[in-house]
Amino acid sequence: MNALIYLLQVSACTAIFYLFYYVLLRRLTFFTINRWYLLITVFLSFIIPALTIPVTPQQQHITVVKQAVYINTLQTLPDNVPDLNLVAAAKPMDWMQLLSVFYITAVAGLLIHLMITFIIFFRKLKGRQLTKIGSVNVLHSTEKLNNGSxxxxxxxxxxxxxxxxxxxxxxxxxxxxxxxxxxxRLLVKIVQVILWFNPFVYFYAKSIEENHEFEVDCAMANSTDKKRYADLLLHLSVARQGMLYHSFSKIPLKKRIVMLFNQPSAKMKKVIYVLILPVVLISCLAFAKLKTDQPENKISTIGGIENLGKNPLIVIDGKVYPKDILYKISPGCIKGSTVISPNPTVIKLGKHVNDGYIEIKTKEGKITYITPFEKENLIKESMVPKNQFYSRLRLHDLERGGYIDKIIIHEKSSGVSANLGLNDKAGFLINNKLYSEQQVKTLPASVIEALSGENGVGPAGLDRFKEVDVKGYDLIFYWEPVKKSDSTMSRQELKPVIHQPRQTQLQHPNHNFEVTSLTYQASENIVSALNKDQHNSLISVGKNINVNTLKSEQARVYKYLAAMFPRIKLKDIGFNVDTTQQKGFCTIKTVVKPAV
Known part of the structure; x- marks a missing residue:
C-alpha cells in the first residue's frame, strides 16, 4: 500500500511540474534549458516523496496514552445453549492487494513489450551494410524507412x-x-512503464521529443538557409508514430516551422525559471515526509510493557527478536504472552533480564504482521484514558469486515470488555440494579470506587439475569457483591457466583482459549510448602491473598474455581512459585489440570 501511495505522490509531482512548464515555459525558445527542466523534474518527482525533512515542532500539552490496554473477560455459557455450527466468515476482499497485482502485471507487460522492441530493432541491424561517419553508423536503405536516429x-x-x-x-x-x-527517450520510456497510469508522463514524453527537434532545428538554422530547411521538412513530413528512434519529421510540422522562424526569446525571460524554486518547495512540503525530533508514538500489541527497560529480552516461540517486533506483530496470531518486569536476579535463556522479559507464543508457530485495520483498532483503544470508567469504541471487524463496537470498562485494579454489534444495546447490573449506557456515563465517582465483587459480561439471556428485567438489552455487564464466607479471604477478594457453565472462555484481543491457570500473590512464608515443578500459568489475575498456609490457599482456590469448573477436583489444583518478586512476596501460579 505504501508503494502505491508513493507512486501516486510521484504522479502528483509530475502533474505540478508539467503544468508549470505548459503554462510558462513551452513558448520560450530556450530549448536546451527546457529539455533539462523536463528531465530534472522527472527525477525530482521520484525524489521528493522519498525525502524525510526534519522539523522541530512547538511543544503541545497533549496527553496521549501510548500503551494499548487489553482487558481479560471471563465469559460463561449456560447448559441450555444449543451447539452452534460455526462457519468461518468470508474475509473482506483486499482491494489494495488486487490493485497491486494489477499494477505489477501491467508493468511486467510493458517491460516485456519494450524488450521485444529492442530485440527486433537490433536484429534488423544484423547483416545490413553500414557507412561510418566518425563514430556514427549510417544505414542506407531503399525500403520504406523513416529517416531518423x-x-x-x-x-x-x-x-x-x-x-x-x-x-x-x-x-x-x-x-x-x-x-x-x-x-x-529511453529514460522517458522507462518512466512510462513505471507510471503507465499517469497521463502527464505521456505529455512529458511528447514535450521532450518536441524540444529535441526544436533544439536541433535551431542549430541547423544557424548553419543553413531556413527556407530551404523548411522545404526539406515539408518534403519529408510523413512519419509513423510510436517508433523507438528519433524520426526526422515526426513532430507536427507546423510547430517546428513556427519555432524555426520565431524570434528568440529575450534573455530577461530566463528569470521565469527561478519561479520553479517555490514550486519545488511547495511540492516538498506537500509530499515529503516530515520527521519531528519527538519520539514516535508507537502502539505495542502486547500490554504491560510500560515499565520495561530499553532492551528487554523478547522471545517468540523460542526465538529471540528485537524490541520493534512488539509494534509489528499481529494480535490475531498471538496465543498467549508473559511479561516479567526488569529484575537482574532472573535468568532467561542464559541472560539476566535487566530490562525485562517478554515471552510470546503464537497460534500456529508463525508470526503474522499487523494490518492497517488492526493498527487503527489498537490506536483507538490506546487513546482510552485508564481512569475513564466507560468507553464505547467503533472498531474494524477483522473477521467479517465492516465495523463492530467495543465497550471497555476500567476499574481501579481490573476491568472488563466485550464486542457487540453496531446497534446492540448494553446494560450494566450493579448490585442488582440495572443501568443503561447513558446512565452509567454519569455514575458518581463514589459508586464506581465502591464497586467490588465478581465482575463479568454475558448475553442478556443468561439465567443469572432472570430476576432482572433485561428486555431490550443484548449484553449485560455485571458486578456481584462480596459475600464473605472464608476467613482466609481479604476484604478485596471476590467470591464467585455458583452456576453451571457449559463452556468457559477467556476473551483476549482477537481470539478465545480455555482458562488453564491463574496467578496470585502470597506471603513468602509459604514458599517452602509449594511445589516448584508445575508449568507456568498463562493468565495473571494478580489478587493479593491474605493466607498463611498452602492448605487454606488450596481450599480457597478450589472454592473459587469449582463454581466455574464443576468437574474440577481439589487434587486437580497444583502450584508453581515465582520467587522473583519483591522481597517479602512471591507469586503462586495456580495450575488447573485438564478435566478428563
Missing amino acids: FFNYIFLNDQELSAEEVQQIIAHEILHVKLYHSAD
Whole structure:
C-alpha cells in the first residue's frame, strides 16, 4: 500500500511540474534549458516523496496514552445453549492487494513489450551494410524507412533526395546523436512503464521529443538557409508514430516551422525559471515526509510493557527478536504472552533480564504482521484514558469486515470488555440494579470506587439475569457483591457466583482459549510448602491473598474455581512459585489440570 501511495505522490509531482512548464515555459525558445527542466523534474518527482525533512515542532500539552490496554473477560455459557455450527466468515476482499497485482502485471507487460522492441530493432541491424561517419553508423536503405536516429545509428532512406538534402538530414541526425537525445527517450520510456497510469508522463514524453527537434532545428538554422530547411521538412513530413528512434519529421510540422522562424526569446525571460524554486518547495512540503525530533508514538500489541527497560529480552516461540517486533506483530496470531518486569536476579535463556522479559507464543508457530485495520483498532483503544470508567469504541471487524463496537470498562485494579454489534444495546447490573449506557456515563465517582465483587459480561439471556428485567438489552455487564464466607479471604477478594457453565472462555484481543491457570500473590512464608515443578500459568489475575498456609490457599482456590469448573477436583489444583518478586512476596501460579 505504501508503494502505491508513493507512486501516486510521484504522479502528483509530475502533474505540478508539467503544468508549470505548459503554462510558462513551452513558448520560450530556450530549448536546451527546457529539455533539462523536463528531465530534472522527472527525477525530482521520484525524489521528493522519498525525502524525510526534519522539523522541530512547538511543544503541545497533549496527553496521549501510548500503551494499548487489553482487558481479560471471563465469559460463561449456560447448559441450555444449543451447539452452534460455526462457519468461518468470508474475509473482506483486499482491494489494495488486487490493485497491486494489477499494477505489477501491467508493468511486467510493458517491460516485456519494450524488450521485444529492442530485440527486433537490433536484429534488423544484423547483416545490413553500414557507412561510418566518425563514430556514427549510417544505414542506407531503399525500403520504406523513416529517416531518423537511435544512439549512434542513423537510418537514411535517400530515395528521391538530392545530395544536399541527404547531407542536411545526416547533419540533423548527427546533432541528435551528439546531444544524447536517445538517452532522454529511453529514460522517458522507462518512466512510462513505471507510471503507465499517469497521463502527464505521456505529455512529458511528447514535450521532450518536441524540444529535441526544436533544439536541433535551431542549430541547423544557424548553419543553413531556413527556407530551404523548411522545404526539406515539408518534403519529408510523413512519419509513423510510436517508433523507438528519433524520426526526422515526426513532430507536427507546423510547430517546428513556427519555432524555426520565431524570434528568440529575450534573455530577461530566463528569470521565469527561478519561479520553479517555490514550486519545488511547495511540492516538498506537500509530499515529503516530515520527521519531528519527538519520539514516535508507537502502539505495542502486547500490554504491560510500560515499565520495561530499553532492551528487554523478547522471545517468540523460542526465538529471540528485537524490541520493534512488539509494534509489528499481529494480535490475531498471538496465543498467549508473559511479561516479567526488569529484575537482574532472573535468568532467561542464559541472560539476566535487566530490562525485562517478554515471552510470546503464537497460534500456529508463525508470526503474522499487523494490518492497517488492526493498527487503527489498537490506536483507538490506546487513546482510552485508564481512569475513564466507560468507553464505547467503533472498531474494524477483522473477521467479517465492516465495523463492530467495543465497550471497555476500567476499574481501579481490573476491568472488563466485550464486542457487540453496531446497534446492540448494553446494560450494566450493579448490585442488582440495572443501568443503561447513558446512565452509567454519569455514575458518581463514589459508586464506581465502591464497586467490588465478581465482575463479568454475558448475553442478556443468561439465567443469572432472570430476576432482572433485561428486555431490550443484548449484553449485560455485571458486578456481584462480596459475600464473605472464608476467613482466609481479604476484604478485596471476590467470591464467585455458583452456576453451571457449559463452556468457559477467556476473551483476549482477537481470539478465545480455555482458562488453564491463574496467578496470585502470597506471603513468602509459604514458599517452602509449594511445589516448584508445575508449568507456568498463562493468565495473571494478580489478587493479593491474605493466607498463611498452602492448605487454606488450596481450599480457597478450589472454592473459587469449582463454581466455574464443576468437574474440577481439589487434587486437580497444583502450584508453581515465582520467587522473583519483591522481597517479602512471591507469586503462586495456580495450575488447573485438564478435566478428563
